[in-house]
Each structure stands twice: as C-alpha cells, then as structure tokens.
Amino acid sequence: MVEINVRRSTMVRPAEPTPRRQLWNSNLDLVVPRFHTPSVYFYRPDGSADFFDAAVMRDALARALVLFYPMAGRLGRDEDGRIEIDCDGQGVLFVEADTDASVDDFGDFAPTMELKQLIPKVDYTDDISAFPLLVLQVTYFKCGGVSLGVGMQHHVADGFSGLHFINSWSDVARGVGIAVRPFIDRTLLRARDPPTPSYPHVEYQPAPPMKNAPPATTSPPINSAKAAGAAATAVSIFKLTRAQLNLLKSKAAPGGAYSTYALLAAHVWRCVCVARDLPPDQPTKMYIATDGRQRLRPKLPEGYFGNVIFTATPVALAGEVAAAGGGPAPAAGTIQESLASDDTSTCGRRWTTWRCKADLVALVAGRPHVRCPNIGLTTGYGCPSTTPTSGGGGRCSWGPAGIAYEGLPSFMKEKSCIHAEDKCLLLLSDAAAVALVDLVVIMVVVERTRVLL
Template structure:
C-alpha cells in the first residue's frame, strides 16, 4: 500500500532584519535580468536526530533559527526586500526594493521551511529568488546564517553594490554570443520528444572508481592532451548519455548549457563576498553523430566543453555584458522549460559549493541537494554526502519519463 505523507504546518512567520537596514532600490545587472521573475534556487538539507534525549534538547529550535535569521538579514538586507519593475519603455527592469519586509519562515511536522520527522530528523528547505542570488551567494547567505546561530562572527560580509557588472559606455561586444541565442530546435519531431511528456527526476551516484575510469578514457597517457577537470569529464559523459537516451539522429545539433562563475575570471576580480548573479554561460554546439562517433571515446565531448570554457576570459565576459545591454528585451532571453528540452541540455555544477558546512549547532547535514528539478534536461552535479571519504559524486537530472531508464543504463556503462 502506498504511504501518504501527512504534513502539518505548525508556524508561519515573516522574519524581518533585527535592526534598521538601508532603504533604497538596488540596481541589478543584466545577468540578474536573465532570470525569470519567479524562479527560485530550491535546496533541501537533511539532518539526523541527535544521539540522546539530553542532546536533543533544543534540537532545531525555531526560536534560535529565527533569531539568527533576523540577525543575518542585517548585512544581507537585499534578501529581506521585494522585487519591483522599474519604469522602462522597453519593458520593466527587475530591481530589488530593499524595504526590510522580511522573509517567510515556516515550521511543519510530518509522519515520515523546517520540517520535523517522526523519527526525530529534520529537513530544512530553502527557496531563494534567483534574481537576488546565484548559487555561490545563496550558500554565502545560508552558511552565514548557520554561523550566527552557532555564535560565530560573520566571516565574510556581503558586497552589495552590483555596478561593477555594468556594461561599457558605449557597449562594444566583439563576440557572437551564441549562448544567448535561442535553443536549438529538433529537426525531426517525435512523440517521445513532446514537451507535454511527463518529466521524471532521479539522482545517481558515481563512485570514485567509476570516475577514474572515465578520466583514464579522456586523459590517458598522451601528455599533449589538456588535463581535463572532473566536471568537464562527467559533464561530457552525461551529455553523451542524454543524447543516446533521447535517440537523437546523427545530423541533429545539440547545445549544452554550462555555467561559468565570473567572480575570478573578470579582471580585476570582483570583491570578496560579491552578492548577486555572476553566472555567465558557455554553450558548445555539436552534431550528435560527432558526439557519439565512438562508444568508447568520450574525449570529443569533453574536449568541446574544455575548449569552450577555456575561451571565457575577461574580454569575453565584458563583451557578453555589452551584448546583453544592446538587447531590446532581456526577458525574451530568459531560460525556462523551452531551453533544456531535447535536443539541448543544461548542466549545473554544485560540486565545489560548501553546502555541507550548514551547521546550526546540531551537526552537519547528512544530505543536500536540489529540492526539485523544474525542467526536462536540467542536470545538477553534486558532491555526495561521503565525498570527503570516497570521492563519489551525484548526478541529479530531470528527463522525460521514456528517456530516464535508457539514461541510467548508459550512465553506468563506463
């Protein structure tokens, strides 16, 4: 018999900054504008119950969490604001009204926000608006919240001003930024590639031995080859597996959306603690037949990713900001369900983000991941809970129902 999870809401509170914060409308960059208005970064953290009743006293006390949250909202005050449309004849520009109205805090309990489980464990779900933060800024905020809950001083204050990401005046793009062009269409539409099809979500674990096998296939003993990163190798493998699972024809072009953090690639680098979206895109485009030419050789896919990422330097990023400045309607470039569906794919790496540092005083989480995957073809690469011990990684992916089983088979055929 299927078990139904019952959820009881215990508390809903709007938590405001503990003290007065600056009141102003915060200018947001063209990178912020690319995010659809209501898209959030959804993450979920699971914590196991403490070992004894004595230790359990005050376990995930909502009062302590709310108190720390109100304090962290003072330096991170844009999080407590509201999105507003500025007046613009070409369509409203989304900015942040830093009005201190606060963030929603929900406590719930279930028999299987902060959710308390019957077993004594807790899950903490967080949804931060993507207009306000990217993944790095979100983790910066959350880990600062947990530090304050443990009585630790703020390690790195946020840098709020985003004007360092202004376009040049006048804008002068010098590259053809295909990453912001429309996603590639299917040249042969089939019922299995229908956008109405059910999207399944799954998480797969790859051991360190499996990753080493993939690396050996790419790097080998050829000293003239570039040394590919773990991300490039795993992303290349996933790209090939998805194309196989979707049964794309050899002449079908496929576009891979990868993300690049501009914080250190821009020159001069952005200040430590820069708070906002600094995520640029790199998008290799190849024909499926070239990608899958050899079942054993994933080198071509990996090298396409490596070569594309290598070109992303300060000159390219400044050109991208200028290119976006010249677009009449940035909202038309927003990404959504149409972006990653067949024949395309998006891969986001959370491997290096310190999610497992979110310790409020009751221990580190035992699992962290996206709480949902919104679109067909959207993929996250994650550190596993045991990454520090065994080097294993996770692949979390959303695919059409009829493609998922085949993807699993190809993923483990290493």
C-alpha cells in the same frame, strides 16, 4: 504522500533598521529564471538540547538580515519596467512544521513532490512585489532528524551567494561574527555605455531546433525521434564512486588532458544524445553554468552578493558527441575548449552584448533552451558549513527540491554528508531514462549492479 503539519508561520524582519533603497540589478541578475530556487538540507540529530531550536533560528535570522537586508525586501520595477529589489524590510517567511515520517522515508532525496512539501509554496499569481524573496521551512521528523527547506528568489542571489547567507545565518546562531560581510552594490557589473560588441556570442544565439520538426514546434518533446507527443518525465539519481570516475577516464583517448568535469559532462551529453535517438546530423547545444567570480578582472570584492553566473555553450553534431567507439573524448574536448574560452575578457564582453538587447527576457535560459535536442548542466554548492542553531552539529545531506526543466541535469558533491558520493540528477522522459540507464551499463559499467552517469 507524506503529511506535513504546519505549527507556525512567521514573517521574520531584520532585527535593526536597514537601508531603505531600491537595489539596482545587473544584467546577470536579470537573465535568470524568475522563480525561487528550491533546496532541502537534511540533518541527523547531534544530541544537543537546542538542536534546531526554532526560537534560536528565528532570532539569528533576524540578526543576519541586518547585513543581508535585500533578502528581506520585495521585487519591484523602475520607471522603465526593469526589475529591481525594493529593500523595504518586509521580511522573510519562516515556517515551523512536523511530520510522522522519518528522514529515511525520503530515500535518496530525489526531487519529488514529497520533497517539495518541505519548502513553503510561493504564489506567483499576484504582482512580483507580493511574495517574500526568501521562504524557509524547518520540519521536525519523528526520528529526531530535521530538514531545512529553502526557496530563494533567483534575482536576489545565485547558489554561491545563497550559501554565503545560510552559512552567515549559522554563524550568528552560534554566537560568532559573520566571517565575510556581504558586498551589496551591483553597479560593479553595469554594462558599458555606449555598447561596443566585437563578435557574435554563440551562448546567446537561439538554441538549435529539432531538424524536420513540425512548423509549430521548435522544441519537441524528448525522445521525439522515436515517438510523437508529450512524454512523462521522471527524475533519476546516479551516484558516482572514484573507481567509476577512473573507469570513465580510462575510456578517453590516451594522452588527452581532460578534466574530470569535462569527461563527466561529455558522458552525460553523449548518453542523452543516444537516449533521445538524435540523428547524426542534428546540432545539439550544451548550456553549462559557470561561476564568474574567479574569472572576472578586476576581481569582484569578497562577499559580492548577487548573481555572477555565466554560461559556456559547446555546440556539436549529435553524431560527433555520440560516435560509436569514440568514448567521451570528442565531446570532452569540445566542452573543455568552450570552458577555456569562457575567460575574463569574454565574460566582460558579454555585458556589451546584453546592452544591445532591448529585451533581456529573451536571454533567460529556460525550458526552450534545454529541451531536446539540447541540454543544460548545473553544479550544486553543497551543504552549509554548520547548522543555523547554536549547537552547529548534525550530519547533513542536501539536494534540489525540484528540477525546473526536463533536460537540466545537476552535479552535486556530498563530501562529509550522509551519502559521501557524487550525484548526477537527470529529469528525462520515462522511456529515455530507461534507454539512458541501459546505455550507461553497456558503455562504462563492468557489473550491471553499478550504474555510472
């Protein structure tokens, strides 16, 4: 385990007075997991004298929080118990640390326990109003590299808005104005009243359980068709090249107009179904997180700050997804159809569906949704455009510092970063991960030294 030495911990507050208000959360802000989304950004030194100067970063952070003031608040509840943001300006946690380790000691930056040390730990045992909504840690390595660990409470922002904040913080540090000011008014996404649901939404129906599962078990461990009981989990990172993606496309049916995303998602779904040894008649559901900013009409204002994530949910039988000799095309077609149906009118009607639900907690996609026989899929937003220091340089590599649940892979693109390849992260049981790798080699790889997922 890498040893981290904390030099200093500071609660950074906005540099100027900010609006004191209770910020109402839309349903989209509430149907997200109740934790801080962890990510870590690694930077190589750029030779500048003020590379990741902590004083510059703290000062810029305080000034950025003036516009992004909900970040400096705390969670609270209204008179009905609904979670809201108390914009009280208490501040965000900024930790400075160092280590004798080097950036290369973290290998391919898989989300391991070592990586979690690069983000401040949040104590959830107290009331929801007790912890900061944003925790940051700058760690200086003996090689001259630096990491920026970010833990951002999911009720406050999704990945798109989170990266908007990090980039704006960087702009302030470099002495330039914030390019896009945050739009802080979530009532634009208020549900229609009275509700007028027009059809059942499959995305919010219960996840398919394992067939023939024990009565007390609705979400059995992964690979349960092969072995009973809990299974250890492991994280695997698979890096993709353009040649490998082209190989995957060549295995689709001729004439099929499938997007690269649909084919890759289908391949993951197919491999996981086989690795889990699901019977052919087992229903399986994929939860795909999609950004609604480009789908909603009328469009949200530029800089809308909050959560705008919807979920596309293709459903199929495992035998259809993993049919021998069928390649990725059948599953890709199901996925592409689901994504296409996730249009502007569908997104709007979901607010009505949620309005009909007395308890939004039941709609939060969590562990029961993505465990065997189901799977979730997310996409990372990449590195910040610059570093939050006045120099603004340094090559960046990034990744999630943890995967919340088994069965929740994430696609990440590292354009112009340390590893200029795409990645897919999977958290699976050890046995299933081995089966998955073997399966991938058999299905799509010409040389056993190159693994595609």
